[in-house]
Amino acid sequence: MAQSFIQLSDVMLRYGGGTVALDHTTLGIAEGDFVALVGPSGCGKSTILKLVAGLLKPTAGAVIAGGREVGAAGTVRPASAHAAAGPRLRVGLAFQNPTMMPWLTIRENVMIPLKIVEPFRQDYARKKRGEYAERADALLAQVGLRGFGDKRPWQLSGGMLQRASLCRALVHEPSLLLLDEPFGALDQFTREELWDIMQGLWMARRPTVLLVTHDLRESAYLANRICVMSSRPGRILETRAVDFARPRTLEGSYAPEFAALVQQLRMRIAQARREGDTPTPAPVAAPCLQELGA
Numbered sequence: 585m586a587q588s589f590i591q592l593s594d595v596m597l598r599y600g601g602g603t604v605a606l607d608h609t610t611l612g613i614a615e616g617d618f619v620a621l622v623g624p625s626g627c628g629k630s631t632i633l634k635l636v637a638g639l640l641k642p643t644a645g646a647v648i649a650g651g652r653e654v655g656a657a658g659t660v661r662p663a664s665a666h667a668a669a670g671p672r673l674r675v676g677l678a679f680q681n682p683t684m685m686p687w688l689t690i691r692e693n694v695m696i697p698l699k700i701v702e703p704f705r706q707d708y709a710r711k712k713r714g715e716y717a718e719r720a721d722a723l724l725a726q727v728g729l730r731g732f733g734d735k736r737p738w739q740l741s742g743g744m745l746q747r748a749s750l751c752r753a754l755v756h757e758p759s760l761l762l763l764d765e766p767f768g769a770l771d772q773f774t775r776e777e778l779w780d781i782m783q784g785l786w787m788a789r790r791p792t793v794l795l796v797t798h799d800l801r802e803s804a805y806l807a808n809r810i811c812v813m814s815s816r817p818g819r820i821l822e823t824r825a826v827d828f829a830r831p832r833t834l835e836g837s838y839a840p841e842f843a844a845l846v847q848q849l850r851m852r853i854a855q856a857r858r859e860g861d862t863p864t865p866a867p868v869a870a871p872c873l874q875e876l877g878a
């Protein structure tokens with residue numbers, strides 16, 4: 585079986601206080617795929633994101649990202665000689681509350697990854713600053729923020745800041761985008777507007793995306809696959825393929841088949857919550873459908 589771009593193999597994660605957040609978690613994501621993680625609150629969705637980002641190290645099992653085994657605190661070890669020869673994995677991150685540096689302009693905030701991520705960092709210090717500023721401005725224009733590069737974060741609304749944070753997550757052309765409830769704090773209209781923008785950015789660049797969300801409509805609108813997790817300790821119960829044609833539209837999200845998928849997801853999560861309330865025997869790892877070639 586070919587190894588996935590992102591691969592969690594029988595992962596267990598126990599936090600310092602003893603909480604087992606994940607157990608027998610197995611998940612494979614192909615390069616360029618757009619995967620959403622949904623499940624009951626506290627089931628370990630963000631923990632998976634942190635493991636893939638290298639912010640946590642699995643207590644047991646293995647996490648591979650871009651052909652490399654992910655270690656502790658952001659360190660990444662080559663998983664094979666082949667991977668060691670390849671480029672380092674570039675990761676973009678966006679969270680629910682976009683943290684912007686208040687003393688920097690929006691353009692400078694968007695450019696932050698270019699200041700710290702190689703190979704951009706060296707050139708930033710030397711000659712390419714102007715070119716990078718143009719790149720930031722072009723991205724801002726793409727998300728409807730043309731002309732806002734010189735503003736300060738406090739001059740923008742929550743939705744505008746979240747657009748800018750998507751630009752910041754993408755400016756260094758990451759091959760992997762990790763999104764943790766990026767639209768969770770926004771009103772429904774702004775959120776739906778940003779789904780469209782997010783879809784457009786993904787279709788133009790095709791990074792691998794792992795999205796954590798509580799919003800099942802959002803998962804069905806954006807993802808190619810939706811992984812449903814069990815209650816804590818979380819594992820992948822089921823992976824649903826989402827075959828709706830792209831670009832998906834808001835009108836399409838009111839079609840009966842879209843509503844049916846959302847309803848099925850809702851019922852599956854409700855069932856997972858009920859099962860989490862009753863003691864069950866030790867779980868058996870459920871392979872992702874993708875791993876079975878589905």
Ligand SMILES: Nc1ncnc2c1ncn2[C@@H]1O[C@H](COP(=O)(O)OP(=O)(O)OP(=O)(O)O)[C@@H](O)[C@H]1O
Binds near residue numbers: 603624816
């Ligand atoms: N640093 C930590 N130390 C101890 N326990 C933690 C820590 N971070 C998370 N947990 C616990 O691990 C479990 C999984 O947390 P996680 O944030 O991954 O869940 P989640 O599915 O993203 O939650 P939600 O849907 O509510 O955002 C929760 O029970 C949480 O309380």
